[in-house]
Amino acid sequence: MTESDDTCRWSAERRAVLGAGVALVPFLAGMARADEAGPASLPPQPGDRFAFLTGDKKGQIVKTEDIPLGGPQIQVYPIDPKSGVVRDGSRLNLVLLARFEPAVFDDATRARSADGVVAYSAVCTHQGCAVNMWASEAGLLFCSCHGSIYDPRHGAEVIGGPAPRALPSLALKVADGAPVVAEGFNGSIGPSKH
Template sequence: MAQCSRPCLRGVGRRGVLATGLVVAPALLRPAFADDPAALPPQPGDRFAHLTGPRKGQVVADGDLPLGGPQVQAYPIDIKSGLVRDQSRLNLVILARFDPATLSAETRARAADGVVAYSGVCTHQGCAVNMWVTSKSALYCSCHGSTYDPRDGAAVIAGPAPRSLPSLALATADEAPFVTGGFSGHVGPTQQ
């Protein structure tokens, strides 16, 4: 395995292996409850673990995010324990990186070196916002086409979603983003 020159997790499963090689106890593989740390929403200090791709399970670094999009899917990870908070679908996060000058002032204030993080759960019906519209440079929901502007607070620019995606305020250290606060609003839809 290649050496990590930046924060990373080696061979991590869904629930975590630390960069130091510490294996998280299998006892953590239990049903999710409200107090399950793996189901807690993103916590200050959390970083992000790739959900897919060649770096699946490893910590998201700024350089993993192509400038100008598309987004990358991830779950928050407690870097100290290696615990990935993937036991609630509502914790799905999407990250993307842009030229900071292209971000709205409010978005730039919550971004870190141009990296933005939003809930990956559509506010319409709760599907994953995991598609990308190249022509609009926009985030796109995989169920009903809600389209969000990642440069402007994930404001809804098309489709049925009633409100923007909640964002996470970020800072950066070691060229990787981490969480500095909770989601800016209610995650996901409200059931009728």
């Protein structure tokens, strides 16, 4: 899987912020400003669908069948299906979708999935890079910045690398053959400890 220009830029921005030693305060202040900016910056809302981030289908709603069975993940942003607003105003809204046979999930992960699709924050909990790589042999999510590895079949728990905790997930349902947000993230996004 290749890293999009957009996520590259975002990762560079995050690394620059964190590397500058200004910790998370300005970053969190930026989040607040983003939330005030309008619906494009709101976090995923119940009823949202997902829009392709890149490629020929950029901006179009993702159907379940668009997500490769068994991986790799695809990167998406939430989209309000009523207004058509793509919630790409905050990079904290970057989501990854992956699809498996439901039998491979643990019970908690299966409960938050729909039609074999799971949705996780694509923002690494280590230093906030995009989790945009796929370890194809093991079938695992991989952050190329410092090598954190997450298992999408088990709640995106950390199984390698420096990430301190699992990627937050979105509970899903299905409508018209497409994954839909049923509940918002079950944890804080990125390296924030709040």
